[in-house]
Amino acid sequence: MANYKLAAMLQVKDIPNAEVMQKFADRYPQTDVKNVMTFLNLLRVGTDLSNALNGYLAEYDLLQGRWWVLLLLMREDNLSSTPSALAEKAGVSRATMTGLLDGLLRDKLISRIHAKQDRRQIEIRLTKQGQAKLDDVMPGYYQRVNQLMQSLNESETMNLMSLLQRIYQQRHVFENQTVEMQNQPRS
Amino acid sequence: MANYKLAAMLQVKDIPNAEVMQKFADRYPQTDVKNVMTFLNLLRVGTDLSNALNGYLAEYDLLQGRWWVLLLLMREDNLSSTPSALAEKAGVSRATMTGLLDGLLRDKLISRIHAKQDRRQIEIRLTKQGQAKLDDVMPGYYQRVNQLMQSLNESETMNLMSLLQRIYQQRHVFENQTVEMQNQPRS
DNA sequence: AGCTTATAGTTAGCCACCTAACTATGTCAA
DNA sequence: TTGACATAGTTAGGTGGCTAACTATAAGCT
Known part of the structure; x- marks a missing residue:
């Protein structure tokens, strides 16, 4: 089996406990323990699921990037596309796609x-061979996704999607905000 | 400002629409469209939030890995630890920690x-200087996490955590299952 | 026709992740 | 006490991200 690379995203193995959070809250009064814990858990779940998926794909000498390219090609009616279009749809740079x-x-x-x-x-x-590879990989993938999600019923799944969506829509808060600040009157 | 690396996790910019999903469902009958969409959305939210956090940290010449190491050190009473312990707590290999x-x-x-x-x-x-860097970064970080999470009230936040947890507990489904399979009788 | 600008793809160089293999040191038991 | 095993850290080599800069081609003005 091929090596596989874990996602670069932070692996928050060690989300701080309440005591440690208090130490930080003392120094940084903005801290809201519940919000931070939720945020870190969200990152952790995403990372770990991504790593788990990579582990499955690695059994077939694939990783997410390469696998996703094959899927994008299979979607096309003539099974073909261009590097630029694939980069755009996969959300990576053209250099990475090369x-x-x-x-x-x-x-x-x-x-x-x-x-x-x-x-x-x-x-x-x-x-x-590419199509055959997908035919190898996909049934097990779908089966595992079903197993993963079977602990939620339909209304719970919809609820989860909606909660995630509401957080997701706020993601711009991490962007640089200095431009607007500069236009504000000084004291 | 420093370059910053986007997370390696798949950027699912282009989650398939219903028509494309149907094409896949025809070939792979295991497909459950709702489950797959939820799974992909979960990955996307995790990746994009991770990238957004990296973007903020990059304004201070940090990325998640380096930032998390500083936080782990600040947690310690004497502000110190060893490479092995840090690798363990950050969830990376000792080589990466080096x-x-x-x-x-x-x-x-x-x-x-x-x-x-x-x-x-x-x-x-x-x-x-390390402590000063954290004192620079953390107030803005906590403020942004609060803004991000303010769209959910307390009970919604608890609900989200619980739904995520239930999925997370199933993550082993992606692991290799051939060992048990081999012991099953053939037809 | 010929400039300028835009687009497609590659290359070079950086970063952060991995595993495997290595060195140095410590531990423990025959 | 010495030989086997375990642990701490680094190094080497691979992958997959990125940006910036490059080549080649196309498109559009004047």
């Missing part, structure tokens, strides 16, 4: 063909 | 001192 495609080509899961009309473009196509 | 500490040492946010009794060990201590 690397992912290099690996997939090495394993013969995709083919690269120079496009006819626009000679800057390259057509990436899912090969038979 | 690299993180190299960077923190370069920025003089920690100091390395050879331990007296066990000469294999090295004592890592948070420096004055």
Whole structure:
């Protein structure tokens, strides 16, 4: 089995206990213990599930990035697309996509063909082996997702989605806010 | 401002729509559209929040790994620990911790001192500059976490935690299950 | 036609993660 | 006491992210 890389996202193995949180709250009065714990737990669940998925994919010599590229290709009617379009849809840079495609080509899961009309473009196509790889991986993937989610009934699932969505919509709070600040009158 | 690395976790920018999901469901009958969508959304929220946090930390020349090490040190009564203990608590390999500490040492946010009794060990201590860096970063961090979470009231937050927990407890489903399978009778 | 600008893809160099293998030191039991 | 095993830390080599800079091609003005 191939090595696989764990996600780079913080692995919050050691979310602080109440005592430690109090020490921080004393120094930083803005601290809201409940909010911080919830935020850290959300990050942890995301990371650990991502790592677990990677572990499953690694049994098939795939990782999330390469696997997702294959899925994007399978979605297309002619099983093909371009590096730029794939980078955009996968949410990675074009440079990263070049690397992912290099690996997939090495394993013969995709083919690269120079496009006819626009000679800057390259057509990436899912090969038979690529489709076969997905046919290997996907049934177990869907089965595991079902097992994972079976502890929630339908209304609980909807509820979870809605709660996540409301937090997600606030994610811009981490962005730089100095521009607006500068326009405010000084004392 | 420093470059900062986005999390390696899949950025599911392009979660499939119902039509595409149907195409997959035709080929892979195990597919449960609602479950897959929920799972992918959970991964996406985790990744994007992680990236947003990294963006904030990058304004202070930190990233999650280095920042978390500083926090772990600040928790300690004597502001010091060892590379092994830090690796364990941060959930990264000892090799990765060596690299993180190299960077923190370069920025003089920690100091390395050879331990007296066990000469294999090295004592890592948070420096004055390290503490000052945290004092810079943390108020804004806590403020942003509060803003992020303010869209949920207390009972909704508790509810979210409990739903996440129930999914999280099933994460072992992604682990290799062939050992048990092999012991089953064949047809 | 010829400039300028935009787009497609790659390359180079950095970071943070991993495993495996290595060195040095400590521990423990025959 | 010495040989086997365990532990602390580093190094080497691989992966997959990033930005910036580069080449080649296309498109659009004037």
